[in-house]
Amino acid sequence: MRLAVVGKGGSGKSVVAATLARLLARRGHRVLALDSDTLPGLSISLGADVPDDAPLNAAAERNEKGRWHLVKGVGPARAVQRYATDAPDGVRLLQLGKTDKRGLAPNRASHNAFYQVIHRLGDVRSLDDWVILGDLPAGPRQTAFDWAPYARRFLLVVEPTWQSMLTARRIIRIAREQRDDAEFSLVVNKVTPEADVQRAEQFLGVPLLGTVPADDDVRAAERAGVALLDLAPDAPAVHAIERLADALDVRNIDRL
Numbered sequence: 001m002r003l004a005v006v007g008k009g010g011s012g013k014s015v016v017a018a019t020l021a022r023l024l025a026r027r028g029h030r031v032l033a034l035d036s037d038t039l040p041g042l043s044i045s046l047g048a049d050v051p052d053d054a055p056l057n058a059a060a061e062r063n064e065k066g067r068w069h070l071v072k073g074v075g076p077a078r079a080v081q082r083y084a085t086d087a088p089d090g091v092r093l094l095q096l097g098k099t100d101k102r103g104l105a106p107n108r109a110s111h112n113a114f115y116q117v118i119h120r121l122g123d124v125r126s127l128d129d130w131v132i133l134g135d136l137p138a139g140p141r142q143t144a145f146d147w148a149p150y151a152r153r154f155l156l157v158v159e160p161t162w163q164s165m166l167t168a169r170r171i172i173r174i175a176r177e178q179r180d181d182a183e184f185s186l187v188v189n190k191v192t193p194e195a196d197v198q199r200a201e202q203f204l205g206v207p208l209l210g211t212v213p214a215d216d217d218v219r220a221a222e223r224a225g226v227a228l229l230d231l232a233p234d235a236p237a238v239h240a241i242e243r244l245a246d247a248l249d250v251r252n253i254d255r256l
């Protein structure tokens, strides 16, 4: 399972990605979560620590021509082994690094390392049976610049609003231009009784994986700065994300 979670800003990508990662890990999958956002959304939603400095900063250096490369002795397998950190339920988390008041500059090495590692994950045989699940920042930019080369399936997290659907459509077009083998699944999030889920499905032309209800527990977890699974394990949104995990199961995904 190789997934990239994409969509408009605030559509719920990080909550869905993090909860899904932990639920899949609880089912016995080994899960590598990839956070290519410079905001700490995924780590907070996972309930993982946000390190002050990106661990991957140690993985890349510049040669005399100014070009970045992974440090000697570190290939993609070792980078994941050494620089991914532990998150709850046994999820391993590889992070790009956060922007703080010093700006982006302190994380340039980690950005370069991250980009090189994700482009070579396909060579890492020991990850063959892992779930790889990336949480991308808002909008189409990272998709356009090939920040999810590992993904076989793009999980579009969409609110049932026009703006959210238009952004998702743009992302689908960009991803299809670059990758003719990519698959797409739709998750409609923050669904209320009046929401028109079918409209989103028809508008995007992408099969619906499932819906997640608008749920105050999600907002409460956000306010408390903890993972939804830890604050409200029985929340309706958690049960809905369990059903997404069921639908993604290798035995069921072929039916999509």
Ligand SMILES: Nc1ncnc2c1ncn2[C@@H]1O[C@H](COP(=O)(O)OP(=O)(O)OP(=O)(O)O)[C@@H](O)[C@H]1O
Pocket (backbone or CB within 6 Å): 007, 008, 009, 010, 011, 012, 013, 014, 015, 016, 037, 041, 045, 137, 138, 189, 190, 191, 212, 213, 214, 215, 216, 218, 219, 220, 222, 237
């Ligand atoms: N099902 C839901 N019910 C209620 N609130 C939700 C739901 N899903 C997400 N939210 C809220 O929406 C906001 C955005 O969620 P989240 O950070 O997961 O989105 P995101 O797409 O990762 O955002 P960003 O684009 O900033 O990375 C948060 O305040 C979160 O609590």
Ligand SMILES: [Mg+2]
Pocket (backbone or CB within 6 Å): 013, 014, 015, 037, 041, 042, 135, 136, 137
């Ligand atoms: Mg996010």
